[in-house]
Amino acid sequence: MIVMKLVFITPGMTFGGAERVISILSNIWCDMGHDVSIFITSSDKPSAYRLNEKVKVEYYDDYRVDGVSHFKLISSIRDFVDKENSDCVLSFMNDVCAYTILSLTGKNIPIIYSERNDPNKTNQSKVDKIFRKIVEFGASHIVFQTEGAKQCYSKKVQRKSSIILNPVELSRIPERKKEDINYSEIVTVARLEPQKNQELLIDAFNIVSNKHKDVVLKIFGEGSLKKKLQNRIDELGLKDKVYLMGTKSDVLNWIKESYCFVLTSDFEGLPNSLIEAMCMGIPCISTDCSPGGARQLLSDDRGLIVPCGDKERLAEAINIYLENKDIAAQYGQAAYGLRKEIDCNKVAKEWLKLMEKIVRGEN
Structure with missing residues (x-):
């Protein structure tokens, strides 16, 4: 094994899928004897996730990137990488990776970019497209989560790419006991943002609740659509059946006894919340969100897939679980098998x- 000095360049370490992956990988690599550093470019907030005390964290001192400070950011990244004598640099965000590539021009230091979402749905502004071209040309290697995301790039990029799944710390996944399952509780966990489309779930649940009067829906997460979603809940007369639960630091303990988990994103990378629900053996349903991460996870009868935006089909899928406990249990057991593939x-x-x-x- 080569002992390496590894650097992550990231906008921040607040709650998020990429940030969680960075924390998990950093902790394990430090335990294995590698030197790991994190340079945060756009935040002064501490990590929302536990970091090994050996992981070094440094903040860019002027994280408001506006006109005149782009060059300062590029210079700061270069200085940090030089100071750490890095063997390899990793970035999980399009713009930050572009800045990293520009900062290390002329240096023989490998830069790995990890695509975390649907390339055809994110980073669509003119500036973002320029950043993407820089990443495609300048990154030493690109890591994708799904084959669908990989296919969005040119053949040249695909030749310098790999597919690696998200890591999950199985030790932090709580045990789900059959005797504790609440057969009347449906859950979802996601930011309350347009991409996640919780309004679709609320509308589908409205159909379900006409038939199954005792079922409740709990939506975990915060975001810009909270007020709009609450208004929709009130309009449908569901305020005693649909609950916006906010963000919970121990959300897995909140959802472990739920009967089924539903994801309704229009597009998604490889959704951590879905992975964690599957690792608990919760029967799962997801929209067929591009570029295919959910379909990949739920293949081989590990869950139900429905078309994006189709509330009737989503309601039908939920009803299948509610009306067929044996079938739901079979899907949950199959989902549990994902654990061996994504162990951190x-x-x-x-x-x-x-x-x-x-x-x-x-x-």
């Missing part, structure tokens, strides 16, 4: 194997 130690080693090849110049 396995995934961390996949990343290390890739980086060792790249550092050796074998990419």
